[in-house]
Amino acid sequence: MLEITKRNQNEFTVIVAGKGDKRQYIVSLDDDYYYLLTQGTISKEELIRKSFQFLLERESKESILSKFNLKVIKGYFPEFEEEIAKEV
Template sequence: MAEGDGYRCAVDVSDASGTSHHLVRVLPKDLDRWQRGRSAEELVRDSFAFLLERESKASILREFDLSVIQRYFPEFDAVMTKPS
């Protein structure tokens, strides 16, 4: 959902053990840094794929700004800015 100061994306992650629900804020500066031609929704989807390669859905914060990921995973910036 677009907002004046960026986007809020609701994400549901499902597997055999159930579903987790997350809310991700994507600020304009996040799009400038990591978008690489992707929509905000695609960026969030790719970011969750990145997270799920590294931790379980239960370990992912329920609500967070997209930029928080790089605090926990310093390689996030390099992965998200890598040319396609």
């Protein structure tokens, strides 16, 4: 289960729950990167949801950084932007 809460315009709390435990993350997403990935067709919350689904298909929730900017995902997974573009 994914729960996403807006902290401010560019920062979100994400909770990933499953198998009796949950993890909390702080994710930042600036407007420029948001528009680059989505052209504004989905909300920032939905982009973060899709990004976490992408991450969780590739690694455990324990391996995800507890605080990060969405831009760093492409440094670990070069295919990230291309895969997200297919989803929006």
